[in-house]
Amino acid sequence: MRALILLGLVGFAAQLVDGSLGMAYGVTSTTLLLAIGTNPAAASATVHLAEIGTTLASGISHWRFNNIDWKVVAKIGIPGAIGAFAGATFLSGLSTEVAAPVMSIILLVLGLYVLIRFTAFGLPRGNLGKPLRKRFLAPLGLVGGFVDATGGGGWGPVGTPAILASGRLAPRKVIGSIDASEFLVAIAASVGFFFGIGSENIDFAWVAVLLIGGVIAAPIAAWLVRHIPPRILGSAVGGVIILTNVRTLLRSDWIDASGSIQAIAYITIAVIWAAAIAYSVREYRRDRDNETVEAIEAEERRRAAEQETAGSVGTIG
Structure with a gap:
């Protein structure tokens, strides 16, 4: 029961991050399942089955908040589904000893x-309003879908930054569209895993709580996407995954590192991770302060212009 409650909390936290950031549900959930010894293909299958519902x-929640561009969903979602099915079939054919380190x-x-x-x-901004073409979104969808199925997550980390980097779609629209199109990816990956490993290796209680x-x-x-600082959240999630x-x-047969080496690695990562979060917080506050100053200056210029216009009209009168 404790494990199920923990998985439910992980599902909640992972979706909270994913829905706010456009990534990390699959990566976060699969990482936890691997950490407790789940078969890689079964872990990815479990997560993708849960993702059909999530x-x-x-997608419905983002649609209600007008966070979706349906043209983008169609152009990236269908190729993503094809890539996900191929990735699921590929992962299902690997042995556990090979698949765990690869994933x-x-x-x-x-x-x-x-x-x-x-x-x-x-989150980069710029070039808003320019169309996102199929020749860009289709290959992106194929790669993202394949990585998502083989890695147990990756649709968001591949798709969201790539579209954000183009600067052609508002960040909330990018996140909403990626989340909505992932529904197609999750279905295709799940079908691929059923063909590859069947259902006997999947714990449906885990699927349910996730x-x-x-x-x-x-x-x-979907509501928080307009309020939460993605920069800070991205740094925090990235550190957990790493x-x-x-x-x-380090514990796999490929490396089999000693306890002291593992401890040094963990401490090093923790220090870098803490520094990254601190830097993100500082940069977020600086950007917020700069935006506040710019808004105040713009308002002062507007008022000065209005007063100048009013004075000119009074002189003429």
Whole structure:
């Protein structure tokens, strides 16, 4: 029972992050399942089955808050589903001894990307309004879907930063569209895993509690997407993913590191992680203060212009 409650809380937290940031539900949930010894293919299958419900709930919630561009959903979601089915089939054919380190490496790379991207750059803005073309979104969807299925997560970390970097879609629209299109990816990946490993290796109680936690968090996350600082959240989530998957790799047969080496690695990661979060907080506050100053200066210029116009009219009269 304690394990189920923990998984429910993980599902809630992961969806809260995913719905606010456009990534990390699958990566966070799969990382935990791997850490407690779940078969890699079964872990990814469990998460993707839960994501069918969480992404549907998230998509509906983002739709209600007008956070979705449906053209983007169609252009990236269908190729993403194809890539996810292929990735699920590929992962199902790997042995556990090979799959666990491979998945951890994928998750580690995604974690590094999330940490660096959001710590150093935050959410990029610019070139808003320009169309996102199919020749950009289709390959992105194929790669994102494949990585998502093989890594147990990755649709958001691949798709969200790439579209944000284009600067052509408002951040809340990017996050909402990625979350909505992930519904197609989750279905395709689940079908692929059923073909590859069947259902006997999947604990449907785990699927249920992950789903319940995620569904509860989905509407909260859709509302928070306009208020929560993504830069800070990205740094925090990236650190969790890195730390957990380094632990898996150091304990795997590929490395089999000693206890002292593991301790040094964990302390080093923790220090870097804390520094990244502190830097993100500082940069977020600085950007917020700059925006406040700019808004005040703009308001003062507007009032000065109005007074000048009123004075000119009075002189003429």
